[in-house]
Amino acid sequence: MVEIIISVFLVFMVIGALIALETTDLLSSVISIGAVGFALSICFLLVGAPDIAITQMVVEVLSLVILIRATIRHDLTTIDGDRDFFGLMATLALIFALLLLGLPAFLSLPPFGTPAMSQMMESPARHYLSGGLRETGAANIVASVILDYRAYDTLGEATVLFTSILGALAILRVYSRKKKS
Amino acid sequence: MNQNKQPGMSLIVQTVARWLKGFIFLYGVYIIFYGHLSPGGGFAGGVIVASTFVLLTLAFGKERSLGKLGKLLASELDSLGALMFLLIAVLGIAWGRIFFLNFIEKAVPTGNFKLFSAGIIPLCNVAIGIKVAASLFMIFIILAVIRVQEVKGRRRLVTTEKRRKE
Amino acid sequence: MIYAMCFILFLIGLYGATCKKNIVKIILGLVVMEYAVNLFLVLQGWRKNGQAPILDGRTNLEEFAARAVDPVPQALVLTSIVIGLGILSLMVAIAIRLYERYGTFDVTEMKRLKG
Incomplete structure (x- = not known):
């Protein structure tokens, strides 16, 4: 049950991160990062870590205030678009290769719900x-x-x-x- | 941003901030002191205490907030928290030759699950809370008073804080 | 499955940090990477039908030790979150300094104007 809820929140976080990185308005991207952070706080609460949930929530509020206060005021001209085409394609290919190489390692971890301490005696x-x-x-x-x-x-x-x-x-x-x- | 006559935000925000600031501060202090019994601790409580001053700064403008907790006092509190943490650690050496020894007797006199039950942990929480609150408030106030302006055709970093006479 | 999604979130942050031109977007990409790593570490400690590692006066100690989640990753992540705020403020300070020097948040412009 917890796994399904966390999966839903993770999909939400992935979408929020993509919106934050792709939108052209800096204010809306900062606010999207805030949404991702609050979803992360709920995930911490679900896996039995209320300390971290409290800390993440207040830190998120403070970092949003810092980001908005310090960066939005300066430059409202939108800088959209990525770097040049060849470099972008090379970087994306590298990230894709990293995904292909890393996924088997992550899938071979012990299944969710069995921490490392439950497999060791001491x-x-x-x-x-x-x-x-x-x-x-x-x-x-x-x-x-x-x-x-x-x-x-x-x-x-x-x-x-x-x-x-x-x-x-x-x-x-x-x-x-x-x-x- | 706050160049008009009345610094800060509108009357509604100021009124609500005036009511809420004490409660937020109290909640932060509660989180710090009960960090060893309930969720929380020095980190979370320190950030909440810092956010009280951030709320004051945003609502009333920076002069009033700096009047309550100046930048110099904030940096002194920052150093005080770090030194207090180190002092507790060094007292462990003096007591039992171990750095960070938990030298206060545990669960005496009140038993477990009470405020004074965990040796040095509440003291360390207070030190960490002071340090985190002071340093985060200091970084906020630095980022809030500084802005980039055009001065004589060149961009300069200017501060809106009044320079103190030395 | 969940771990793989954490990895995908990390890669999205990596994409933002490497492919974007705006320096604020680069900072946000680094923040997303930090979120993914924190979440992965905390998810490592979850135990099925676990409870938070906080005692109250009523639960039995052996039963608690058999049910509570792993406290060590939580302790590591708790310090890492506050450090993340310090690092974020440092990055914002550097961004403001760069804006004062070059008048833009665009990284490629800065490279051209370096001169």
């Missing part, structure tokens, strides 16, 4: 699920994973976020240094 996920409450005291196992068992990941994430914000601030610096010498 896996970290099993340990987290059965001992997480006793060892960390957190009822939300995802929180105990990101902030206790794998807190290094979160430290690295904080570093990456800090660095990207720093990069954006440095790129958009307006005031030039006073010319002293």
